[in-house]
Amino acid sequence: MSLLRVVGRPMLASMFLAGGLESVRNPREVAPAAEPVVRPLVDRVPVLPDSTEQAVRLSGAVQIAAGLLLAVGRMPRPAALALAATLVPTTLAGHRFWEEEDPGRRAQQRIHFLKNLSMLGGLLIAADDTGAAPSLLWRSRHAAHDLRRDARLVQRSLRAGARPASAVGRVRAALPR
Template identity: 45%
Template sequence: MAISRLIARPLLSTLFVYGGYHAVKSPDALVAKARRVTDRLVPLAKAQGIPIPEDPATLVRINGAVQVGAAAMLATGRAPRTSAAVLAASLVPTTVAGHPFWEDSDRAARAQNKMQVAKNLSLLGGLLLAAVDTEGKPGVAWRARRVARDARRQARHLAHDAKLEARLAARSIR
């Protein structure tokens, strides 16, 4: 693993460990903000048949636990692409619920929430990069293209050899 990944992954994970831990430990401080999102998402999930708790405090705790777990996995390099994608997915509703600058009438509060949204967008960018980082190894798409190219080449060679064999067989019959 490159030294940059060894340093960057734990640094990228710190905010999620910190925030997730506090969400699990004391969700009551976040429930009012979370209600903005949970009141809309829970009915949608239920309509799709997804079993999901309706209590916002439970959902805040679950989100916090997911963030701590995925951040720990990212920091230690265990399934880093999957854990980065999970963190990115959990960051979106967290940002929408926690920093609704469009609802603030106070200029200072609006500016503060805009700054937090910008910070979270920066984190989202880093997480998306981490989610697609193959560490210099070929990705699945490259491997699939390579297999298809090799199969086409093999088919051309087999067809060419078959034509040669057919010509030889035709000559030997005469």
């Protein structure tokens, strides 16, 4: 594993571990800001808890679990996708800069929104990172290519073996019995 992955994954995960712990410990502080985003999600996804506080806790728990997995390099691709899935509603709930009236607070919220957008980009890159090992898609394409090549070789060898056998059969048929 590359040194950049060993160092970079825990660094990327650190924000989610800290934020997830805070969400699990104190969901009441985040719940009012999360309400406008959680309510439509709960209406569309029936498996989510009805309570905004419980949804915030669930998101925090996912961030802790996926953050730990990403930090230690276990299942980093699914962990990065899980973190990305929690980051979108968190960003939309917590950094609604377009609703701020005060220019200073608007600028601060815009910075946090863009920071989260940058982290989302890093998570998407981590989710696509195969760690220098070929992806399943690449492996399947190359396996199919190898099978086609092997089938052509078998076909050619059968044809090559059939030609002399065919010639022998013609000669035998022409000989008197």
